[in-house]
Amino acid sequence: MWIPRRFKHCPSCGAPVEYRIPADDNRERATCTVCATVHYENPINVVGTLPVWGDQVLLCKRAIEPRYGLWTLPAGFLELGETAAEGAARETDEEAGAQIELQDLYCLMNVVKVGQVHLFYRARLLSTTFNPGPESLEVALFHEHEVPWDELAFRTVRETLQHFFDDRRTGRPFTLHCGDVV
Amino acid sequence: MWIPRRFKHCPSCGAPVEYRIPADDNRERATCTVCATVHYENPINVVGTLPVWGDQVLLCKRAIEPRYGLWTLPAGFLELGETAAEGAARETDEEAGAQIELQDLYCLMNVVKVGQVHLFYRARLLSTTFNPGPESLEVALFHEHEVPWDELAFRTVRETLQHFFDDRRTGRPFTLHCGDVV
Numbered sequence: 001m002w003i004p005r006r007f008k009h010c011p012s013c014g015a016p017v018e019y020r021i022p023a024d025d026n027r028e029r030a031t032c033t034v035c036a037t038v039h040y041e042n043p044i045n046v047v048g049t050l051p052v053w054g055d056q057v058l059l060c061k062r063a064i065e066p067r068y069g070l071w072t073l074p075a076g077f078l079e080l081g082e083t084a085a086e087g088a089a090r091e092t093d094e095e096a097g098a099q100i101e102l103q104d105l106y107c108l109m110n111v112v113k114v115g116q117v118h119l120f121y122r123a124r125l126l127s128t129t130f131n132p133g134p135e136s137l138e139v140a141l142f143h144e145h146e147v148p149w150d151e152l153a154f155r156t157v158r159e160t161l162q163h164f165f166d167d168r169r170t171g172r173p174f175t176l177h178c179g180d181v182v
Numbered sequence: 183m184w185i186p187r188r189f190k191h192c193p194s195c196g197a198p199v200e201y202r203i204p205a206d207d208n209r210e211r212a213t214c215t216v217c218a219t220v221h222y223e224n225p226i227n228v229v230g231t232l233p234v235w236g237d238q239v240l241l242c243k244r245a246i247e248p249r250y251g252l253w254t255l256p257a258g259f260l261e262l263g264e265t266a267a268e269g270a271a272r273e274t275d276e277e278a279g280a281q282i283e284l285q286d287l288y289c290l291m292n293v294v295k296v297g298q299v300h301l302f303y304r305a306r307l308l309s310t311t312f313n314p315g316p317e318s319l320e321v322a323l324f325h326e327h328e329v330p331w332d333e334l335a336f337r338t339v340r341e342t343l344q345h346f347f348d349d350r351r352t353g354r355p356f357t358l359h360c361g362d363v364v
């Protein structure tokens with residue numbers, strides 16, 4: 001499989017790097033040809049929420065690439081200095097301007113081909129007043145039959161929504177769903 | 183709070199970077215002073231298992247820094263090209279040489295001060311034959327009263343073990359625990 005190679009130069013000293021297997025390792029790592037520093041590349045987390053109002057879910061229409069104009073749950077990259085739950089709440093504020101009460105972690109999905117782990121929390125909307133941020137063209141509530149299934153931005157968003165409506169229909173308690181998107 | 187600044191030079195072209203807030207952003211990012219590429223830094227995942235044999239749990243005595251000589255659950259950094267569950271199983275193999283059946287995600291803990299999200303899966307040991315890897319001095323099974331509570335390597339390991347023995351004592355089903363380590 002394709003593994004991204006982010007480094008051409010050493011972030012510490014600026015000299016060229018080579019991808020080599022360090023002595024105590026079993027994978028190629030970006031290794032500085034001058035200062036010998038080894039630089040690791042690892043998957044990162046995308047964190048977001050599934051905001052619910054009665055039978056409706058909140059979606060944001062993307063104002064940015066990738067997937068400009070398609071619909072998504074509010075989500076974005078987890079930042080240094082915050083917990084996953086804090087990041088999910090921050091993204092919901094930034095992208096939807098929605099007031100929420102954050103609930104439990106609901107979906108953990110690996111998106112191996114892009115080196116991401118997506119974490120979605122359920123959230124209870126506290127009002128229907130939204131304030132789309134610069135990354136959203138529009139924010140709206142959808143009943144299940146209104147969800148624009150063919151205009152969703154990401155597979156993990158589709159799967160999270162499917163789990164939610166399935167769980168809701170069957171009356172199961174909302175417990176964690178784990179999965180992989182290939 | 184302290185945010186690590188990993189980049190002094192641009193990994194793309196090697197020129198010096200400056201930490202600046204990009205036009206469409208609200209945080210300082212490593213920005214190349216020559217090619218203008220923006221380099222992001224995000225939390226990464228540590229993945230591992232809680233391997234169980236009857237009433238006993240498996241721990242590894244660390245043969246590497248940090249925390250040389252202290253006891254830990256088998257765990258390590260999630261790598262590109264694998265799912266969180268695959269990474270947890272790989273670490274269990276590499277550090278303990280233990281045969282397991284991987285079970286559900288059990289603990290998700292944010293360790294904000296070091297920019298990490300730790301994920302521990304429960305695992306059922308299939309045998310008591312272990313094969314400590316180069317990162318482990320020793321691998322052993324412990325009943326609750328035998329766990330070296332004062333010689334555990336990491337707070338997230340302690341909390342995962344505590345949740346497990348608490349859940350086991352009360353007979354609760356093993357569901358996900360989320361928490362933050364400060």
